[in-house]
Amino acid sequence: MRQHPLPRRITVMVVEDHPEFRDTLSRVVSESEDMRLLGACKDLPAGLCLLEQHCPDVLLVDLGLPSGSGMVLLRSAQILWGARCTAALLTVTGIDEHLLTAAAAGAKGYLFKSDQAADWLGTIRGLAMGQSPLHAKLAHSFLQQFSARAGVADADNGSEGASLPWVLDVQTHALLLHIAAGYTSAEAAQRLNLSEADTGRRIRAVYDQFFQPGPCLSPRELELLGLLNKGYTFKKCAELMGVSESTTKTQAARAYEKLGASNLQMALYEARQAGLIA
Amino acid sequence: MKPARPVSSPEDALAQRIVWWCMLLIALPLALFAWWTYLQFPSRLAQLERVGQVEVWHEALGQPVFAQDTLREIVRTSPDWTQARWQPATLPYVKELGASVDLPPDAPKYRVWLRIPVPPHEDGRGRLGLLGVRVMGGPWAVWADGQLQQANLSDWRIQWNVPLRTAVPLGARELLLAVPYAGPQGFAVGSLYLGPMDVVDTAWRERNLLHFDMPRMMAFVAVLMMILSFHLAWARPREPYFKLLGFNGLVWTISCLQYFFDATGQDRLAVWFGSAVDSSITWTVVMACIFAFEIEGIRAPRLRSGLVIYAAISTLLTLPLWDWQKNALIAQHYFNVLAFVMGLVVLGARVWRHPRREGIALFLALFTLLSLGVHTLENLTSQKNPDGFFSFPMGTLVLYLVFMYVMSRRAIGALDAAERHEHELRQRLHEQEQHLAEQHARLQQLEVQRHLTTQHDTIMQDLHDRLGSNLTSALLQARTGALTPTDTLLLLQDLADELRHMSKSTAADRRGLNEVLAELRQRVQHRLGHGGIELVWDVDPALPAAAGRETSQHLRALLSEAIANVIKHAQATQIRLEAREEDGAVVIAVTDNGRGFDPGSAELGRGLPGMRQRAETLGALLKIESDAQKGCRWVLRLPLSEATKAEPMQTT
Numbered sequence A: 001m002r003q004h005p006l007p008r009r010i011t012v013m014v015v016e017d018h019p020e021f022r023d024t025l026s027r028v029v030s031e032s033e034d035m036r037l038l039g040a041c042k043d044l045p046a047g048l049c050l051l052e053q054h055c056p057d058v059l060l061v062d063l064g065l066p067s068g069s070g071m072v073l074l075r076s077a078q079i080l081w082g083a084r085c086t087a088a089l090l091t092v093t094g095i096d097e098h099l100l101t102a103a104a105a106g107a108k109g110y111l112f113k114s115d116q117a118a119d120w121l122g123t124i125r126g127l128a129m130g131q132s133p134l135h136a137k138l139a140h141s142f143l144q145q146f147s148a149r150a151g152v153a154d155a156d157n158g159s160e161g162a163s164l165p166w167v168l169d170v171q172t173h174a175l176l177l178h179i180a181a182g183y184t185s186a187e188a189a190q191r192l193n194l195s196e197a198d199t200g201r202r203i204r205a206v207y208d209q210f211f212q213p214g215p216c217l218s219p220r221e222l223e224l225l226g227l228l229n230k231g232y233t234f235k236k237c238a239e240l241m242g243v244s245e246s247t248t249k250t251q252a253a254r255a256y257e258k259l260g261a262s263n264l265q266m267a268l269y270e271a272r273q274a275g276l277i278a
Numbered sequence B: 001m002k003p004a005r006p007v008s009s010p011e012d013a014l015a016q017r018i019v020w021w022c023m024l025l026i027a028l029p030l031a032l033f034a035w036w037t038y039l040q041f042p043s044r045l046a047q048l049e050r051v052g053q054v055e056v057w058h059e060a061l062g063q064p065v066f067a068q069d070t071l072r073e074i075v076r077t078s079p080d081w082t083q084a085r086w087q088p089a090t091l092p093y094v095k096e097l098g099a100s101v102d103l104p105p106d107a108p109k110y111r112v113w114l115r116i117p118v119p120p121h122e123d124g125r126g127r128l129g130l131l132g133v134r135v136m137g138g139p140w141a142v143w144a145d146g147q148l149q150q151a152n153l154s155d156w157r158i159q160w161n162v163p164l165r166t167a168v169p170l171g172a173r174e175l176l177l178a179v180p181y182a183g184p185q186g187f188a189v190g191s192l193y194l195g196p197m198d199v200v201d202t203a204w205r206e207r208n209l210l211h212f213d214m215p216r217m218m219a220f221v222a223v224l225m226m227i228l229s230f231h232l233a234w235a236r237p238r239e240p241y242f243k244l245l246g247f248n249g250l251v252w253t254i255s256c257l258q259y260f261f262d263a264t265g266q267d268r269l270a271v272w273f274g275s276a277v278d279s280s281i282t283w284t285v286v287m288a289c290i291f292a293f294e295i296e297g298i299r300a301p302r303l304r305s306g307l308v309i310y311a312a313i314s315t316l317l318t319l320p321l322w323d324w325q326k327n328a329l330i331a332q333h334y335f336n337v338l339a340f341v342m343g344l345v346v347l348g349a350r351v352w353r354h355p356r357r358e359g360i361a362l363f364l365a366l367f368t369l370l371s372l373g374v375h376t377l378e379n380l381t382s383q384k385n386p387d388g389f390f391s392f393p394m395g396t397l398v399l400y401l402v403f404m405y406v407m408s409r410r411a412i413g414a415l416d417a418a419e420r421h422e423h424e425l426r427q428r429l430h431e432q433e434q435h436l437a438e439q440h441a442r443l444q445q446l447e448v449q450r451h452l453t454t455q456h457d458t459i460m461q462d463l464h465d466r467l468g469s470n471l472t473s474a475l476l477q478a479r480t481g482a483l484t485p486t487d488t489l490l491l492l493q494d495l496a497d498e499l500r501h502m503s504k505s506t507a508a509d510r511r512g513l514n515e516v517l518a519e520l521r522q523r524v525q526h527r528l529g530h531g532g533i534e535l536v537w538d539v540d541p542a543l544p545a546a547a548g549r550e551t552s553q554h555l556r557a558l559l560s561e562a563i564a565n566v567i568k569h570a571q572a573t574q575i576r577l578e579a580r581e582e583d584g585a586v587v588i589a590v591t592d593n594g595r596g597f598d599p600g601s602a603e604l605g606r607g608l609p610g611m612r613q614r615a616e617t618l619g620a621l622l623k624i625e626s627d628a629q630k631g632c633r634w635v636l637r638l639p640l641s642e643a644t645k646a647e648p649m650q651t652t
Helices: A021-032 A045-052 A069-083 A096-105 A118-130 A136-149 A158-163 A172-182 A185-191 A194-209 A219-227 A234-241 A244-257 A264-273 B010-040 B070-075 B197-235 B240-259 B267-296 B300-317 B325-353 B355-379 B391-478 B485-500 B512-531 B551-568 B607-618
Strands: A011-013 A035-043 A058-060 A088-093 A108-114 B053-062 B089-091 B093-095 B107-117 B128-132 B141-144 B148-152 B164-167 B174-182 B187-189 B192-194 B508-510 B534-540 B544-548 B574-583 B585-592 B621-627 B632-639
Touching: A011 A021, A011 A045, A011 A118, A011 A244, A021 A035, A021 A045, A021 A118, A021 B508, A035 A045, A035 B141, A035 B267, A045 A069, A045 A219, A058 A069, A058 B574, A069 A088, A069 A096, A069 A219, A088 A118, A088 A185, A096 A108, A096 A194, A108 A118, A108 A194, A136 A172, A136 B512, A158 A244, A158 B300, A172 A185, A185 A194, A219 A234, A219 A244, A219 A264, A234 A244, A244 A264, A244 B267, B053 B141, B053 B240, B053 B574, B070 B148, B070 B174, B093 B107, B128 B197, B148 B164, B164 B197, B174 B187, B197 B240, B197 B391, B240 B391, B267 B300, B267 B325, B267 B355, B267 B391, B300 B325, B325 B391, B355 B391, B391 B485, B508 B512, B512 B534, B512 B544, B512 B551, B544 B551, B551 B574, B551 B585, B551 B632, B607 B621
Parallel strands: A011 A035, A011 A058, A058 A088, A088 A108, B534 B574
Antiparallel strands: B053 B089, B053 B107, B093 B187, B107 B174, B128 B164, B128 B192, B141 B148, B141 B174, B508 B544, B574 B585, B585 B632, B621 B632
């Protein structure tokens, strides 16, 4: 990675409730030469606040935050900054289902908490350069999803095939198969005569296919829906968000409209379907 | 869900009652006014002049047999006026009929003559007429000044009930009314009136209303009741009321036939007809009593069967097959009264003990019928003034009205009960539904709970299997102090790795063999790295094999053991895992470049038997090739059977 120095430092934002891990990761990022920590927050409101002010190159989010699901942050990042910000999950288990849901919400990768610091930095660099990590189980899940949706195209040209929805070009398919069979992405790249960067980009393309752009809810609306989903009343939500109750109701009405729902239950259902809330 | 509600609430019923009372308050004065208006019309009879004094002569006819032809002859024959012995008499003029009379066909016959003086005719009053309320006996004839004016030859069963009406010839000075009769049978002539013919006509119609029109109306009521009741009896054969009521209507209809048919000229038929009519009255009485018993719940089986047997016997005895039937007819009616009184006493006792509206109404109606029956019988036997009319049909009207009242009360009661019952059922159904809904909710809750518990159990099992053993061994090693910081790091890394692979898909029943191998790699990767052993992964990505839960467990354990042996004993720098399809079998090989060993030596025997056993369970062949310097090669040959074949996941 060093042979391709970036023109500027990679900006990183961390939202993680586990204090020790947050501190460790923050320290590792801060101490690296090519990265800059934009901020590290411990919960959803703080994360949303920070995200509204800064656009990080890489956003690292833990899904299980005490004040709400990290999915909201993934969506917000998509809405606020689009492709300028690459979001990824912080995970201990790497459970493929969560990753799939997160990919639908806009996540482009993951970072194992149990990995070594060097691996973390490598992953962050890869993410910043448009590459994505993939482990065997997730590759298996991706393959399953693809076979369930469309099958594989016999396109010679990778870029052309990849542009179509739910179609994999042969090389990427082979890549996924290799990774699913236990090869690391580096080994798979070697076996398939691909460069490591190309491999990462191909995986990123797969992630991109799984992204489902949701309704364009504003971060505040998303936050409100998240709170309502937890069963809070409008009054309580207003209190938590620091606005008046009538404001929350206006926001909710706008959110309903965007989701095509007529009441709270429908709106929550639609939002859940869209992966906006857990 | 809508709560069950009664169809008519008490408030509704009250409101309807009030409406009824209001209507009654309007209808009752109207009815009273109508009745009062009716009473204001003076009787036509008052406009006629009642014949007070007459002269009477009983002409002896000898002993002819009364038959249609002889009677016709007698009526037309002028008497020998010289033999006339006139005696003064007052009207009504009656010769009573005994309760038990012997009437031989050749009994002495008479003709009674009544001489009625006609007041001198005044000009401008128009033609005069004669009205006789009732003439009982043989066919009457009216003579004027010695000439026959009018005769009624109708059968005596009809004509006794027909009021006499005749026009007086202009200039007539006296009228003669002749009634032939048999000595023992007697006769009766009611009041006679003289007056203008038009008034006589109207008064005659008024009288006919009582004699014929009303009883005919009763007959129609009886027919209607019979049809309705038989229909109901057909639809509900278990209810005895309808049958009894229908039969009642039937017998009364039969007895009413006398008001419609004149059997004059057919003597034989007339006799049978009369018998049927008289017997039907017996049946009417008996059926009315039994119906009342049924309604009042009086079982009295002996009394009931006694009544029926009586009716049957009296019907049989009065058939015209026997000579004495003509006399038995009157006696039959006396017995009817007796039977009626018995039934009424039983009913009265019951009503006295358990007074209910229906019972009281029935008793009163039957009592009325009995009274009117007795009155009619007295009339028939001329014990009463013949001016009265036969009131028995009016009694049946009262009786039928009460029957209808009783049946409608029953019907209303049944409807009310059904409604109440339905309401109760609805209520119960509602309760049951609620109960079911509650149970359903509880079951759902339990189901969710159970699901959660199962999930929890699976997770706990996984945790125990994957993390528990590692934790235990780490703890034991740490306690004995045999754990270096490096080992600690390694152990914790293992634990973290294990955690990585805890996900739902581990619980899946069948997984691709590649998946199992990939998972194995994740487990051993760090450990190998720590031991400075390079792992070369050489697995066919399109391996067409799958494994069940148990198979994959055995496979994992087997390969883990093989790799663990390499780490522990081989002092290797590289380990190679190959997996590919070869001649219908999956070959998995673990090769190291360590120092090798003698597969038969006892030192390594500890791990080997277990591995062989697992291979056997898998139905696989385990081969260990080892060269002293070139390392070791474990080859597992797993035949591709139905159980291990993978259904192709992709279509390429």
